[in-house]
Amino acid sequence: MSASKRSTDLQTIWFITILCLVCGFLLAVFAYGLQGPQAAAREFDRSKQMLIAAQILNDEEYFTLLDKKSGVAKRAAYREGVLVGDEGALKATADEITEISKKRIRPLLTDKEGNVYTLKEKGVDLSDYLEKNKKMGYANLDFKLFYAILPNSREEIPEEAILKDLSKMYAFVIPVSGFGLWAPIYGYIALESNVDTVIGTTWYEMGETPGLGANITEAWWQNQFFGKVIFHESSTGKVDFKNADIGIVVVKGKVADVYGSSPRSKSAVDGISGATLTGDGVTAAYHDSLTPYRNFFIKVSGEQKTTAE
Amino acid sequence: MNKKLPLSEYFLDPLWKNNQILVAILGICSALAVTTTLSTAITMGISVSLVTAFSCYFVSLLRKFTPDSVRMITQLAVISSFVIIVDQFLRAYFFTISKTLSVFVGLIITNCIVMGRTESMARNVPPIPAFLDGLSAGLGYGIVLVLVGALREFFGFGQLFNVQLIPNSWYATAEHPQRFQNLGIMVLAPAAFFIIGIFIWIANLISKPEKPA
Numbered sequence: 001m002s003a004s005k006r007s008t009d010l011q012t013i014w015f016i017t018i019l020c021l022v023c024g025f026l027l028a029v030f031a032y033g034l035q036g037p038q039a040a041a042r043e044f045d046r047s048k049q050m051l052i053a054a055q056i057l058n059d060e061e062y063f064t065l066l067d068k069k070s071g072v073a074k075r076a077a078y079r080e081g082v083l084v085g086d087e088g089a090l091k092a093t094a095d096e097i098t099e100i101s102k103k104r105i106r107p108l109l110t111d112k113e114g115n116v117y118t119l120k121e122k123g124v125d126l127s128d129y130l131e132k133n134k135k136m137g138y139a140n141l142d143f144k145l146f147y148a149i150l151p152n153s154r155e156e157i158p159e160e161a162i163l164k165d166l167s168k169m170y171a172f173v174i175p176v177s178g179f180g181l182w183a184p185i186y187g188y189i190a191l192e193s194n195v196d197t198v199i200g201t202t203w204y205e206m207g208e209t210p211g212l213g214a215n216i217t218e219a220w221w222q223n224q225f226f227g228k229v230i231f232h233e234s235s236t237g238k239v240d241f242k243n244a245d246i247g248i249v250v251v252k253g254k255v256a257d258v259y260g261s262s263p264r265s266k267s268a269v270d271g272i273s274g275a276t277l278t279g280d281g282v283t284a285a286y287h288d289s290l291t292p293y294r295n296f297f298i299k300v301s302g303e304q305k306t307t308a309e
Numbered sequence: 310m311n312k313k314l315p316l317s318e319y320f321l322d323p324l325w326k327n328n329q330i331l332v333a334i335l336g337i338c339s340a341l342a343v344t345t346t347l348s349t350a351i352t353m354g355i356s357v358s359l360v361t362a363f364s365c366y367f368v369s370l371l372r373k374f375t376p377d378s379v380r381m382i383t384q385l386a387v388i389s390s391f392v393i394i395v396d397q398f399l400r401a402y403f404f405t406i407s408k409t410l411s412v413f414v415g416l417i418i419t420n421c422i423v424m425g426r427t428e429s430m431a432r433n434v435p436p437i438p439a440f441l442d443g444l445s446a447g448l449g450y451g452i453v454l455v456l457v458g459a460l461r462e463f464f465g466f467g468q469l470f471n472v473q474l475i476p477n478s479w480y481a482t483a484e485h486p487q488r489f490q491n492l493g494i495m496v497l498a499p500a501a502f503f504i505i506g507i508f509i510w511i512a513n514l515i516s517k518p519e520k521p522a
Contacts, residue, residue: 012376019371019383023390030397037401045404205408211345211465211496218471274496 039127044094047101049204053190054149054171055226056083056100059219061091063100065152066199068192071226081154104150104170106162109143114295116166117143118159134186137177139292146293147173149190166300169193174293176201178285181277183207185216185285189248191230195297196239198228198248203282213278224269230290231297233263241298247287250279319438323426323446330453330505331512335421340454341501343413347470350458352406353413354451358444360395361423364388365431365443372432384427389418422450457504465495 051057055066055073064073065085077089078096081103107126109117119126122143129145138145149171150157162169172195177186187203201222208214215221225248232245249268251258259265271279329335336357343353367387368375375383396414399407407414417423426446431439462468467475481488494500 012379015374015376016379016382019386023386027390027393030394034397034401038397041401041404045408207411209345210343210349211462274493 047105048097049202050105050147050173050188053173053188053200053202055200057092063092083152106148108146108148110296111143114299116163138175139289145175167193171199176285176289178281178288180206180208180281181213195300196229196231198225201225208278213275215272216282229266232267237263246290250283252276316438320441320445323442324449328449329422329446330450331509335425336450339416339420341498344454344458344461344501345496346462347458350454354454357417357420357450358447360392360417361426361447362440362444364391364423365426365439366436368427368431369436369439384424388423392418422446457501460504461495461500464492467491
């Protein structure tokens, strides 16, 4: 049918021009029209991932209350601004997740010396900042981003009070990024207020092999991070915040086989078989993204000691 | 080709008799890549079906005006616009799905099946048969994907849909090294190659008597 039809060059050019214009117009309309919902979806996912890293939400989207000593996360319900333990709680709704993120996640900045600033003080617009610096990572900027997770309480804490006493926070979430085997990987690690013990981690954007490297986004793998410490202990079991290596090491195989029960095992997690290179990328990402925050960690842990005394 | 084929024929033919993977040996590259687990295989099957169906529909709509010399470019433009729209839509409203799919969605454009169906069928028939043909070509591809994915996930991880099916107590441990272990090769691409090869062999055995000599 169509093969029998011969068109002149002019017709062909007209056809292609119109086709391109129509396709281009359609794509432009869709891209423009969906920009808002896409940005909202991205932001929602970011806050969700932070809540998961801090074990306020689990991967099945139930709110949880974490017992920091035992590492057991009990199911919870969101009632009038706070989470209450409730074994029969329903799945968290999108509205509840948005509300609790607004209430408890506070983006803050820290400089090379470990001083902490609010975004307002530095005139930083969060979405601009995130967009512009995502590729390079936030760790090597003059003003590095981190998130303070406020305690589970009904009272409102003013911004100045947060800055004055960081040790009262429930957790700190540090953005981590690096390179996997195929593509950049982006995630979060949530640290307890002692800025050493890990609460949890998530990887929310990556392009690793499904079934292998992509397992870094799975809860069963992320669950082993609880209780690990980011400051590597020396062989005598001492921690020197000023000089110790920082990071979590993904070993090849099982931690017990590689490090036994030596102090190094406290900062190491099991690798995924068939995904050694992804594991190496993840190890490097934790090291490179956390080390620049060293002075901030020292400052917060110092504050904590003085309040404890 | 007989022009008065019943509509059902357009739908049924590519499902089995002309299955794109088993008979036409198309779309093998993506079949190797996305079948490590069942869930990715299903998502890929569905998205390829939809993309092929709608691309075939639009290519068929345009078939009377498309100059012969640029028909491939036209098909490609239609296919890629459609894939991009689907991708944008997923990103806005199904963010979690789009995260797992994003790697594959772009690859649909280069899937041989989509272009194969638009080039060999859609540009010769009216839109509705073209749509059915595209849809079932994608479904036929999806079914094979799901079977391969199920085999690979079960033997490679002892799971289906991420649910552990082989009891953990059956697995080899330091104390009982002679017990069961996951088949490491199932997780890697060559396993899909072997499985698909065996499927093609079986399909040939079954459909042989129907073939005219």
